[in-house]
Amino acid sequence: MSVNINHHVPEVQAYRASVLHFTADPAFHENAYSWHEDGLLIVKDGHIVAAGDYQHLKDKLPHDVMPLDYRGKIIMPGFIDTHVHYPQTDMIASPSPGLLPWLEKYTFPTERKFEDRAHAAQVADFFLDQLLSCGTTSAMVYCTVHQESVHAFFHESTKRNLRMAAGKVLMDRNCPEFLRDTAEGGVRESEELIERWHNKGRQMYAITPRFAPTSTDAQLQLAGELAQKYPDVYLQTHVAENTDEVAWVKSLFPEARSYLDVYDKYGMLRPRSMYGHCIYLDDSDRKRMAETKSAVSVCPTSNMFLGSGLFNFSRADELHVPLSLATDVGGGTSFSMLQTMNAAYKMARLGSTYLPALRMFYMATLGGARSMQLEGTIGNFVKGAEADFIILDPQATPLLERRTGHSESLEELLFALAMLGDDRSINATYAAGVKVYQR
The missing domain is CATH 3.20.20.140 (Metal-dependent hydrolases)
Structure with a gap:
């Protein structure tokens, strides 16, 4: 469902969940991403303040700001x-x-x-x-x-x-x-x-x-x-x-x-x-x-x-x-970009190339931003970037929930989302810090 867009939101907002974003292309860099299983995303005036480990960042929050609790889900750039x-x-x-x-x-x-x-x-x-x-x-x-x-x-x-x-x-x-x-x-x-x-x-x-x-x-x-x-x-x-x-x-x-x-x-x-x-x-x-x-x-x-x-x-x-x-x-x-990843993976295999899930999620976020010369504006959670982000639900369908429940790595978790996910996997979408879609 669409939501009524309210551009007047609190100055500082915080979101607690697993947090994932990319800093480089996984095809060429070993440490290409930032993953925090218990993470926190802090947003102010529609821009990223910080993204990282909940325990490290929680004390940076104003005393009157309670994080919105999305635990069990993944926050990543739109x-x-x-x-x-x-x-x-x-x-x-x-x-x-x-x-x-x-x-x-x-x-x-x-x-x-x-x-x-x-x-x-x-x-x-x-x-x-x-x-x-x-x-x-x-x-x-x-x-x-x-x-x-x-x-x-x-x-x-x-x-x-x-x-x-x-x-x-x-x-x-x-x-x-x-x-x-x-x-x-x-x-x-x-x-x-x-x-x-x-x-x-x-x-x-x-x-x-x-x-x-x-x-x-x-x-x-x-x-x-x-x-x-x-x-x-x-x-x-x-x-x-x-x-x-x-x-x-x-x-x-x-x-x-x-x-x-x-x-x-x-x-x-x-x-x-x-x-x-x-x-x-x-x-x-x-x-x-x-x-x-x-x-x-x-x-x-x-x-x-x-x-x-x-x-x-x-x-x-x-x-x-x-x-x-x-x-x-x-x-x-x-x-659905998840369905698009599904097709990309299969197309690559038919061409004798293997595309890891991390690479596909990179291409759909920071890879797109870099291609558009917009790194630092959209595509990841660097400080000052625009707060466009989504809440991904690894339990959106019974099959996804069953498969991701057995995931032994981030790559496996993301691969299951890419192969089995679609619009149902999107719990919420935020643009410039404002919720513009809620499933």
């Missing part, structure tokens, strides 16, 4: 979903033989409705409630080609005081006339939206070319120039998701060395750029992403649902490409 399409909420789980026919039959007709501000607001309201019920407190969100879809989204996000990045889709070719903008018009509207929304409260803007095939050279050129003009604004798009799409890009941009190279040519590889999928990259692409601090958003439920392919975790890690996890609804089949 999940960060780095690639999701809010307008596709109503077409999740739509049958199709592949990506391109799925776009034609379901995606484009669904997105047409978002020229209506009231419709966009109603979907945004439902979408954000779904995210919060799944423990997701931040996301990188695709809107539609319509400015109204962006205004509606940010209004709903502002009501809940969430840290969200979103943007108007840019498409000026190879799409239905009713969803087509122009090179100049689309980029001008994007700049108007940047001025209106970027860094207003906790809202952040993302320049959003849908993918190379639906933008002309002129639009990609202007979008790249906009990205250079506003370096603290995000850029998000799709790359190398599907073999048919890769072949299509090759035919449209024959001079490009690779699909990723199309974006590179227009100055779109940079910090705060997020590339969805990245299945069919080569090592030259991966090196280029690493050196430009461009990040990969891995979308496992979507990749399996659309039969797109398997993401290569081992090559990405060898070349130190920043990685995060994403649901990619509506190609993805769940808003």
Whole structure:
């Protein structure tokens, strides 16, 4: 259930439970996380004061502050979903033989409705409630080609005081006339939206070319120039998701060395750029992403649902490409980052890679924050970070309770949550220290 959001909360709040957060990537560092079985999280004015052992921190509390008791549960940072399409909420789980026919039959007709501000607001309201019920407190969100879809989204996000990045889709070719903008018009509207929304409260803007095939050279050129003009604004798009799409890009941009190279040519590889999928990259692409601090958003439920392919975790890690996890609804089949971890683990195994649970929880929290250049703001419990956190319940279902009751390590406990958990495992969600969801 959603809760009535009360922004007037006590100055200092405290929460007692097991406390987990990450300080580094477990793939590369032995001491990558902080775990306190009997822990305490202290929050003041929507920011983290301290997170650690209850016995060590309890004396730091004002005498009139009683910790909210969540013992038996786990407090951790809210999940960060780095690639999701809010307008596709109503077409999740739509049958199709592949990506391109799925776009034609379901995606484009669904997105047409978002020229209506009231419709966009109603979907945004439902979408954000779904995210919060799944423990997701931040996301990188695709809107539609319509400015109204962006205004509606940010209004709903502002009501809940969430840290969200979103943007108007840019498409000026190879799409239905009713969803087509122009090179100049689309980029001008994007700049108007940047001025209106970027860094207003906790809202952040993302320049959003849908993918190379639906933008002309002129639009990609202007979008790249906009990205250079506003370096603290995000850029998000799709790359190398599907073999048919890769072949299509090759035919449209024959001079490009690779699909990723199309974006590179227009100055779109940079910090705060997020590339969805990245299945069919080569090592030259991966090196280029690493050196430009461009990040990969891995979308496992979507990749399996659309039969797109398997993401290569081992090559990405060898070349130190920043990685995060994403649901990619509506190609993805769940808003739950726990369900997304379940799919990521299986996708990695099919590609002969083993993903520990600690790594997956890192990718869904601090990994997302680092990919978005937001470490220290969200993603873990360092002092001064924004207090976006969730209460995870390892006993949310009879099966989970039975399995976690036999866990002999933190890795086993988290692995059970990743394999068996879903929205039922989220007991409560807090944004900037305010409870915004209670199961």
